[in-house]
Amino acid sequence: DAGVIQSPRHEVTEMGQEVTLRCKPISGHDYLFWYRQTMMRGLELLIYFNNNVPIDDSGMPEDRFSAKMPNASFSTLKIQPSEPRDSAVYFCASSLYFGRQELNYGYTFGSGTRLTVV
C-alpha cells in the first residue's frame, strides 16, 4: 500500500484565495482525520470521519474551513477565503476501527501539505 497520500505537498497562495487540500486514505480504513500543526499550537485535530460521515468537527476553527469525504477513497479540506494565520502544515491520517485490535497499527499519517498564505 502506498500509504496515505496528500496533495499538494506545498501550497503558496494569496490572502483571500480558496485553497483545497486533498487526501487519499489507506484502502479499507474506517476513519479519516484532518490535523493542523503549527509551532504555537502543536497538532490540532480539525475534523474526523467514520465511514465517510463527519463525526466531530469541533476543531474546525471557523466557517471558512470545510471538509468533505464524498467516498471512501477521497477527502478534501477547503479554506475559503484563506488568511495568513491559516499558514501551517495540514496532515491527513486514516485508521481502522480501534476495536479491530489484531489488525490495528494506529493512525497512518500522510506526509502533510505545507500551506503558506501571503
Place this chain on the structure above:
Amino acid sequence: DAKTTQPNSMESNEEEPVHLPCNHSTISGTDYIHWYRQLPSQGPEYVIHGLTSNVNNRMASLAIAEDRKSSTLILHRATLRDAAVYYCILGNFGNEKLTFGTGTRLTIIP
C-alpha cells in the same frame, strides 16, 4: 479527554537504551495508552499501544505501571534515526480521536 504529562525534552547516547516516561494519573479503565513519534519534517508515526500488560513490537517496548497511572516507552538501542518528538496519548473504544499534546523531544548524541 484524560491528560498525559511528559518531559519537554530528553537526551540519550547512541546505542544505549532510552526510557521515555509518561504520567496519566486520571486514566480511566477503558483508556488505552498510545505512543506516536514525529521525525523531523514528517507526519507522526505509530509506535505502540497497550492497555494493562507490557507490550513489545519491533520498534519499542511499552511498560505500564500496575496502577496504570504511568507508563514508559523503551527504545532498546537508540540510533540517530530515533531522534524525534514522542507523544503519549490516551484513547478508548468508541472515541477514536486522539488528542496530541506537546510530547518529549528526544535528542540522540552520537
